Amino acid sequence: MLRLYAATAAILMLSGCVQSPEKAAKDAKQAADSWSATLTEATQARNSGQISPSFFQSIVTQALTSLKKEAQTARKSGGDAAAAPVDAVAARAGKLE
Numbered sequence: 290m291l292r293l294y295a296a297t298a299a300i301l302m303l304s305g306c307v308q309s310p311e312k313a314a315k316d317a318k319q320a321a322d323s324w325s326a327t328l329t330e331a332t333q334a335r336n337s338g339q340i341s342p343s344f345f346q347s348i349v350t351q352a353l354t355s356l357k358k359e360a361q362t363a364r365k366s367g368g369d370a371a372a373a374p375v376d377a378v379a380a381r382a383g384k385l386e
Contacts, residue, residue: 313367320359321374324352328382345385352382 308316327348335345356379363372 308362308366310367310371313363313365314371317359317363317367317371317375320356321378324356324382325378328352328378328385332385349382349385353379353386356382 331340331345331348334340335342356375360372360375360379363375
């Protein structure tokens, strides 16, 4: 009986971690759009002298870290197509380093 409870708990925990492919694609697109806007604003602020180059680099680093995680999640649930928007923004961020 204890094994049944443990197996049931494990299945419930694992099923909660996997998104539908549609939700994965939607979430990835939202993350990509958000980071794209953030990078655009940060680039403009850096170019106009409103933020320091070191602060700009910290934004780029955070973007790359977040986008990498988002791409992994999207790819796990929705495949390469779901991760494509995130990968595109990550490539853009990589060029800003």
